[in-house]
Amino acid sequence: MxxxxxxxxxxxxxxxxxxxxxxxxxxxxxxxxxxxxDPYVAARHxxxxxxxxxxxxxxxxxxINGTFLxxxxxxxxxxxxxxxxxxxxxxxxxxxxxxxxxxESERIAPTERHTLPIVLVLAITAVLFGFIVLRVWxxxxxxxxxxxxxTPLLTFAGIMVVxxxxxxxxxxxxAGRSYLVRNLLIALSGFLASLIYNELARYASFALTWxxxxxxxxxxxxxxxxxxxxxxxxxxxxxxLWLKGAIVAAxxxxxxxxxxxxxxxxxxxxxxxxxxxxxxPPAFRAVPLRAPDAFFADVxxxxxxxxxxxxxxxxxxxxR
Numbered sequence: 001m002x003x004x005x006x007x008x009x010x011x012x013x014x015x016x017x018x019x020x021x022x023x024x025x026x027x028x029x030x031x032x033x034x035x036x037x038d039p040y041v042a043a044r045h046x047x048x049x050x051x052x053x054x055x056x057x058x059x060x061x062x063x064i065n066g067t068f069l070x071x072x073x074x075x076x077x078x079x080x081x082x083x084x085x086x087x088x089x090x091x092x093x094x095x096x097x098x099x100x101x102x103x104e105s106e107r108i109a110p111t112e113r114h115t116l117p118i119v120l121v122l123a124i125t126a127v128l129f130g131f132i133v134l135r136v137w138x139x140x141x142x143x144x145x146x147x148x149x150x151t152p153l154l155t156f157a158g159i160m161v162v163x164x165x166x167x168x169x170x171x172x173x174x175a176g177r178s179y180l181v182r183n184l185l186i187a188l189s190g191f192l193a194s195l196i197y198n199e200l201a202r203y204a205s206f207a208l209t210w211x212x213x214x215x216x217x218x219x220x221x222x223x224x225x226x227x228x229x230x231x232x233x234x235x236x237x238x239x240x241l242w243l244k245g246a247i248v249a250a251x252x253x254x255x256x257x258x259x260x261x262x263x264x265x266x267x268x269x270x271x272x273x274x275x276x277x278x279x280x281p282p283a284f285r286a287v288p289l290r291a292p293d294a295f296f297a298d299v300x301x302x303x304x305x306x307x308x309x310x311x312x313x314x315x316x317x318x319x320r
Contacts, residue, residue: 002096003016003098006094007095041092045061046067047061055081059077060077068088068089070087083097121188129153135199156191164180164183197221219256226248
């Protein structure tokens, strides 16, 4: 008995056909034991039989597009079938196994934990809503209005629906399942990480007079977005993660490089931007304010050094 399996692009069994004999022919023609509906497969493409040693052997019958072992770009004309590695003819994947093929032991069924991801989603959503409301409240300078709070919350909800919906659709197309909760958990976690970093950068700029986190806030945002993209791709398929990681990393480098160039040009045109764009309550100030005398002393010292540099300029040399 020979079992011939036609696999999907995800290497799942789409069709399984049993041949009661020692030989089977595979092709697009109706005289074959296994008919493959693939325009890139020859009328009689592949022959499977047992050799004198009792091994299953596959023989290419001279199709124009050839026969390949999965993952290889070298054509093969005759080879011993191991039952594990798929065979590609045209754009179709096949797997051939004997009736006595030893399958893997059954896996231990995982414990159903549908509650935990949902609880995490609800918890992160509540934290994000709290962050957004707190941020609006801290930046409030006029009379409080309900629209000031509702608008950012609805905007956040709309972005999440669109973003997660797109990735759930991709997962449904390429993985066969939407993985809605997983994609939602990834998106919410990435948004929360970005929001926490932005708040810490604002605090460092205002309270500690430390501009570095705020200056490179764009790079951190791109890094978080790249991590979110990689995790979404991993949900769709856990294969070739190194390739997906390399593509995401390349896009990350390009994005940060382009924005760094834009910021550099903007700096040369307009000068340095303000670090603390949004003021916080004075109670958040952790570093004491400098005394006016110290400020004017620094100004006087700077003026002295500038005057000294001017006196050292040789006659006829332009002063920059």
